[in-house]
Structure formats: C-alpha cells, structure tokens
Amino acid sequence: MKRLLIVQFAGDFRESDRLRRLTGEETYYGHTYILDQLERFRDQADAVGFLCGLAPPYHEVLPSGVTVIGAGADFYRDPGPVLRAVEAFDPTHLIVCGPMMALIRWGLARRIHLGVLLADSFAGLYDRWWRFRRLPALLNDPGVTLVANHGRNAARALVDFGVHPAKVLAWDFPHHRTPADQPPKQRQAGGIFRLLYVGGLSGKKGVGDLIRAVAALRDRADVRLDLVGAGARPRFEALARRLGVADRVHFVGLVPNHQVPAMMHAADAVVVPSRHSFPEGLPLTLFEGLASRTPVIASDHPMFAGHLVDGESALIFRAGKVGALADAVLRLAGDPDLYARLSLGSAAAWARMQNPVKWGDMLDHWLRDTAEDRAWLVGHGLAPPTAVL
Template structure:
C-alpha cells in the first residue's frame, strides 16, 4: 500500500493536544497518542485530530506536524462536524461511540476502525436503542476493526451485539514494568501505617467503608496515614473523617500518571474497596499497584474476580464490610510472611494482565494493511482462544 497518499484522522470527544502542549499537562496516554500520530505524520500525506466537542472553532498545526481541529460544538450529540468532511480522510480512527460517525465513514467508503477508551453508559431504554444502532453500525463490513480498552470493555461491546471476531482488546504501552521494582517486606510495626486509595471519591467506591475501617484500626492503637487520590465527593468524606476523629487523612486531587506508581510504592498497603453497585473499571490502577509490588486489599467486587485471588495476590474482603476490611489489614500486619508473599506475586500477576495489543501496535498493523498484518490482528480478536478463559470469568462476574 502506498502510505504517502493516506490521510489519517483521529476523531474523539475533545481535542486536548493544542492546549496540553502549551501548558505541559498532557497525560501519559495523550502523549502516547500524540507520539504515534507524529510518527505516522512523516509517512502519510496528513495526520490530524478532530475534537467533536470543543468550545471554539480552530484548525492549527502543532509543532509536531499533527493537525488539530476544534469543532466549536458544545457536545458530541451535535450533528457531524463539517470539519470531518473538509479533512477528506482516507482512514478514520473513531473514539466516539456515535453510530452516525461510522455510517458517514461507510457511506463515504472511508476505511475506519473504532478505538474506544470509555465504557458504554449504563443501560436504560434509550441507551439500549442507541447501543443497538451502534452495534449495527460497527458490524458493517467497511468498519475494519473495533478496539476496546481492555477485555472488559470488549465484552461489554460484545454484549450489545458487536461481532466477537471484529473486537480487539488493547491497552496503553506500560510506562513502568513490575520487574523495575523489588518485592516488599513489611516494616516492623510501621509507624505510621501508610494506606492509599486511588480512584473516584464516591460512596459506591467504598470510601466511607475505608474511613470507618481506618477509625477501627485507630481504636486498636494503629497510627494510620490514609491517602485518598482522586476527585468526587471530597467535602462529604472530609466531614466523615472529621466526625470519626481521623487526623491523618490526606486528599490528593490528582497525581501525574508517571508519578502514581511511585506514590503507591511508598504506601504499605493499597485498598480497592468498591461496592458491588459501582461500575468498576480500575485496570489502570490495578496495573500501577502490581507494578509497585504494594500488597492489595480488594473487595469481592465481581470485576476483580478475574485478576485477584484471595491469599494469592491480594486479600479479598466482602464489599461494604468495614469490619472485614480492618480485620484484613490487621491480619497482614500480624503475618509478615503473607505480606511478602502477596508482594512477590505482583510481578507474575502484572504480566498475566498485559495484553498483546496496545494502541500503537493496533494502529500500525491496521494502517500497514498487508496480509501478515491482517493475520496479526485476527489472532488477537476477542474470539481467539487466547482470551477465552479471561472472558469467561468476566461474563460470569
């Protein structure tokens, strides 16, 4: 294939790269995308990013050579931006679950793939209809592949009707590797005991349960320093911590991705206390925890079942049970050999969770489009034997 005549456009909800490059606030994932597009910009006729929901209309070229386009439309529910047609793409990478975008691409005979990062919304009557329309559009023969961030997301897409032999689970290239860190040993009665939680701050995530468990440990004589990293109902939990007379609860709104694994590494224990009603999607956080070799205490949320096993690579407690959580902490503190065992298991656990396809490799093999590239992609479709065991555990959960 003559790549010099290809015009590649990434379509996503917003377009963070223009502002992010100016302010230096691009995340690790955004840098991965931008670096990939920049590399392809040297080989293709033109490479661009279209933000379907931006506050202003613009059409600029970054210093990297990537063209960035803002629609000026308030949200992604608006009609297809006219800038999409103006770009005259030959290849589209669509990160918006909007069937109209895929129908436009198939009508225009533009090669396209879905590369979704966000989960589908919770199903309601209207959402079921939207999901049906989306699956119908994605199953069209002119949509080459549908990539989903992780096996869980691909299973969600399969459940709404997307063909399993068209779905490819992918992940971001890891910024750190588990073998970069040594397994940890429990300090002799650590003072203070460092606990950390990373994720949204909502009651369904078990933050209230974690605070109660911390108070119970304090009553047993433990000096606890709890770090809650994330955004959400912060004020509510600040009030709860004050009522529980917890003096050392630190709220951190945001930690850069490249620094998060080191923050988790500093902690003695990491807690993932989500209740069952929480739409859990903590793969990225779990990866960081396993990389850091910090032992994990996790609830028995179904979405953890395929990754974490009690006494093997984590301590599992009943979701919503603060007493069981505090008892699990106390058990690890009184059994340093179990602590060391869980930490040592992190490396093999992390390796087992890594997917063979990442954002860059999926894009590369799709654009090259040779028979060998097609075979490479086919072997990593959700229907492949490679994923059957992991997919089955997710469906059962």
C-alpha cells in the first residue's frame, strides 16, 4: 500500500482547489498543475495528500480524492503541529518541499521512501549556510532517494553546498506561455514609463529598492510603478509616502494568475530586483516576463546568471544598489533601439531557461520506482550515470 504525502512550508491547496472549482482561476502559477498531478498520482497510490504548514488547521478530502491538510504552524519556529499531522497521515512515501531538516530526520528515522524538493539557493549566504549547514549530510543519506532544486543554477548551488551531484536533479513546471505568443515590442523615448513588479512584497525581494529608484528618478523621468503581490504592504506604502512618490506607486494586491501576462505586456518594463540575500531558486516571474516580450530589468542575483545576458535579453544591475537600478530604468526608457533589442532577445533567454524535468513527471517516476523509472531519474541528474555515490 502506497500513501504519498507532500509537505511544504506555506500555501493553501484547499483554497487553491476551491478557487479553481468556483472560477477556473489560480492566484499562484502552478497550483492548478499541482492539483492535476496529485489526482494523477492516485492511479498508483492508495492515498495522496498535500500538507501546507502555514495554512489554517484543517483535514479534508477534495472531490478528486486527494487529501489536503493545513497545520496552522510555522515549521521553523514550531515543527510540532506539522510533525503530528504527518504522523497522523502515516505516509509510506514522503516528499519534503523545503529545507525542513526535522521532517527529513523524521522520515529517515522511519525508513520510509523519502524525497526532498527545493526552490531555494544557499550560494554566498553565510547566515543560510550556517543555519542549514547540516542539510547536505541529510540529503546525501542513502535513505533520501530524490533530491531536486528549481532550476539548473539552484541545483548546481546545491552541489556546491555539498550534495553529491549524482543525487541532484533540476526541476521545473511546464510553461505554456511563450514569447511566440507575442510579437517583439518597440517603444519611443519619452512619456510615462510604467514599471511592473510581480511577487512577494519584501525587502529581500528588492521592493524597497524599487520604490527608492522611482523616487530617485522623480525629477528625471515620469516613472510609474505597479506592485502586484502580497506581503509587507503597509511598510512599503509608508516608504512611498515618506519619499514623496505615493502618487507614482500603485499597490495592486493579489490578482488571478491569468491576468498577469496582459499586465506584463501592457507595462514598459518588468522588474525582478531580488537581493542576493533572498534565496531564489528560479522565479516564475522571469519566465512570464520574458514570455510577455516586455523588456526585463533584473538584479545580478546568482540564480539568474547564464539565463539573462545584459544588453541582449535584459538589463542587469547590481542587486541592492538603488542608483544602478534607477540608471537601468532611465537607460531603457530613453533608448528605443535597446528597448527593441531586449524585447527581441527575450525569446532566446526564455529558451535557455527551459528544463525537460517537470515536477509531475519527476514525482511520477520516483513513486513508480521501477528499474526504468530509477534509470530515468539518474539520467536526468547533474552527474553522469556512471558517477559513484
């Protein structure tokens, strides 16, 4: 009997399922795909569950037969409620989404089938290196039979962190929106220049830097900023007021994901200003921004390296440097040739970011666990199949 449980820190898949059934929409890209894959996994598992730590406490079975669980707890501060909910489900197969070391140890101690999926980076972040310094030893344990990170750079960073490359895969979601859906854009200099940010509202994501850049340009260009997402909104509203740009910064809030492509295409630039201190894997905003054909302005976060080429497929600025970000905005707003070149180059960047290992297929192979399935997983790892663990 197989009982598959997937555990992640945040999210709320009861709400995602409710929204999909009522409206056919999703707020976060990939949630509908995940719900479909969970139903697919029921073909080979007697029970399939998805537990979200921060979701309010609940335990329900969806019409699809998938069990969704909320633990109502921050795992890193109080792992007890999550561990108790996992024990109550009694999984034979456990997928841990995130560096939740206490849960990984729980799975190893019970010798159940165990996999760890990340959308995270540890490169160059001393505080995270120290906090999770014991993670590589856990992931290298033979009892962990699947280790994957979101995107090739994040997967390689996991190897640099100490995980054996023969164990590591780079995974991704399917991306149905492509640059082929839109013609390249052109823009003449002058007029209002509209920036769009989509993501969590936090300092480490560079939201404060972006608002400060708008303020720095107040007397040099007519720049407007739309912020789409949830988070520390009152803090950033106060910052915009203090800097005198409350009339130029619009807090949109959460919107259904299907509205994001049109918003990106209507903007003059999509900005991804993540600081190095934010543990990016590979943000979906990059995929959607490039697919929209609207030029991207991005920080030099190490997880973006190799995907974006400065001056060809994006403008890259030094993360956390407000002046550099403001200069990039001003440069793009005033150079029609550069604007057209970046829009045209977005297709090549989007293509470079594609990854053949999709979340659902990877878990399906891991769950089936035949010789052919294990060969598929080894063949898609970072190390050649001959690598010795």
